[in-house]
Amino acid sequence: MKHKNGFTLLAGFLFATVALSAVPSAQAGQCSTAGAAGKYGFTLTGTLLLPTGPVPGAAVGTLTADAEGKISGTEARNVGGGFANETIKGQWAVNSDCTATASFQVYASESGALVRKTVFSFAFVDNLAEFFAVEQSLTAPDGTVVPAVITVNGKRLFSEG
Secondary structure, eight states: OOHHHHHHHHHHHHHHHHHHHHHHHHHHHHHOHHHHHHHHEEEEEEEEEEEEEEEEEEEEEEEOOOOSSEEEEEEEEEETEEEEEEEEEEEEEOOSEEEEEEEEEEETTOOEEEEEEEEEEEEEEETTTTEEEEEEEEEOTOOOOOOOEEEEEESSSSOOO
């Protein structure tokens, strides 16, 4: 009886070891720039830290990313009560650990004038169905760095399959 219980315990331990060791490698290999390709909806909120004082900002929009990491999209944003529609162009690289870095150029939709350049750090969750991001930097067209605390939540609009 002791031999049977010992064998069952050993078999259970081996099964658990194999099952648990397979999970990290499966998760680590699932994220890539090509795997993140698709269309996302997002919300953005935060504060610009201007010399005159903090100014709140928010936006909603969509982004489309291709397998090579090129991104395009649009957003409707409000900064300090001033509304504008904007066009987004950029690129990102998604790492196997489901983090990413993206750089964007944001243009006024009506005039096409460059409004700002920005860099974000991303973390993908839920099998690349959702992301969270925080702004690393925001630069005005004249090269002025604007301190900001901005976060973004995004969700894939359409599942692949």
